Amino acid sequence: MADKLILDGKIVSNEVKMKLKDRVDKLADIGITPCLATILVGEDPSSETYVKMKGNACEKLGIISKRIHLSADITTDTLLQTISELNEDDGVHGILLQHPVPDHIDERCAFESIAIEKDVDGVTSLGYGQTAFGFGVYPSCTPAAIMQIIDYFDIQVEGKNAVVVGRSPILGKPVSALLLNRNATVTTCHSYTENLELHLSQADIVVAAVGKPNFIQGSWLKEGAVVIDAGYNKGNVGDVDYESCYKKASAITPVPGGVGPVTISMLLKHTVESAERTVKI
Numbered sequence: 013m014a015d016k017l018i019l020d021g022k023i024v025s026n027e028v029k030m031k032l033k034d035r036v037d038k039l040a041d042i043g044i045t046p047c048l049a050t051i052l053v054g055e056d057p058s059s060e061t062y063v064k065m066k067g068n069a070c071e072k073l074g075i076i077s078k079r080i081h082l083s084a085d086i087t088t089d090t091l092l093q094t095i096s097e098l099n100e101d102d103g104v105h106g107i108l109l110q111h112p113v114p115d116h117i118d119e120r121c122a123f124e125s126i127a128i129e130k131d132v133d134g135v136t137s138l139g140y141g142q143t144a145f146g147f148g149v150y151p152s153c154t155p156a157a158i159m160q161i162i163d164y165f166d167i168q169v170e171g172k173n174a175v176v177v178g179r180s181p182i183l184g185k186p187v188s189a190l191l192l193n194r195n196a197t198v199t200t201c202h203s204y205t206e207n208l209e210l211h212l213s214q215a216d217i218v219v220a221a222v223g224k225p226n227f228i229q230g231s232w233l234k235e236g237a238v239v240i241d242a243g244y245n246k247g248n249v250g251d252v253d254y255e256s257c258y259k260k261a262s263a264i265t266p267v268p269g270g271v272g273p274v275t276i277s278m279l280l281k282h283t284v285e286s287a288e289r290t291v292k293i
């Protein structure tokens with residue numbers, strides 16, 4: 013590994029998309045166009061932006077973006093009905109329900125109703141369980157992106173101490189499982205962890221998934237650690253204090269331009285794979 017490596021997610025994302033383009037073309041040759049259905053409930057501006065970005069990324073690659081926008085006052089039953097129709101629709105290969113939905117809707121119940129073969133965003137408990145067991149088809153997209161970055165830059169995982177800060181179902185827990193399955197020794201930290209700095213001081217690989225801007229400090233890190241910042245906070249700021257961590261790290265993801273762009277590429281990849289599975293390419 014070079015002295016100081018910037019883990020540029022845009023390079024990784026471009027490579028993934030370039031390879032996907034060929035696969036989309038091959039599917040087109042046999043009359044199949046991959047299709048991702050996105051469901052947005054309500055008018056949350058950030059969610060609207062995220063869904064738009066995902067839809068646009070699909071269209072750029074020749075994937076159909078079926079955008080469903082439901083009003084904030086729908087019931088859980090209406091949402092379940094919408095998901096059920098998409099599950100039944102052979103023209104839809106992936107379903108993404110944008111988080112969060114309004115409080116009165118049972119989001120977990122809605123996630124669980126997504127058919128496993130269309131759960132390209134890795135939100136069902138079955139998908140999570142399969143990922144943890146090591147045979148998951150579509151892990152959550154951000155954990156998948158982190159592994160994609162690790163592999164692209166040839167970062168050794170086996171035998172290394174990996175410390176994940178955060179244990180959310182879409183990020184901290186599944187990325188811990190993926191690292192464990194790759195033979196890292198994994199410590200998953202959370203808000204009850206005592207002496208976080210001690211854990212981090214022993215980490216060869218740090219994954220920040222805390223949701224707190226500039227939280228992880230360079231002084232907490234071991235010299236030469238690989239730092240992967242999955243955080244994305246207001247003002248384009250990660251969960252890692254970039255300046256101080258940059259000094260200590262051997263490799264670090266920037267924010268923006270690190271994990272974020274690769275996450276969207278993973279969603280596209282999973283959607284294409286799902287379409288391929290319908291025809292056994």
Ligand code: NAP
Nearest residue numbers: 154178179180183202203221222223242243244271272275
């Ligand atoms: P989340 O659900 O809020 O989870 C945050 C986790 O951090 C929780 O497990 C929490 O512990 C832990 N935590 C909070 N304070 C802590 C502390 N002082 N010390 C140690 N752990 C602490 O967040 P999330 O959805 O996983 O997202 C995490 C970050 O990733 C956010 O910045 C989010 O914007 C970003 N994100 C990025 C992408 C992307 O595509 N790049 C995708 C998703 C999320 P408890 O469990 O004990 O509460």
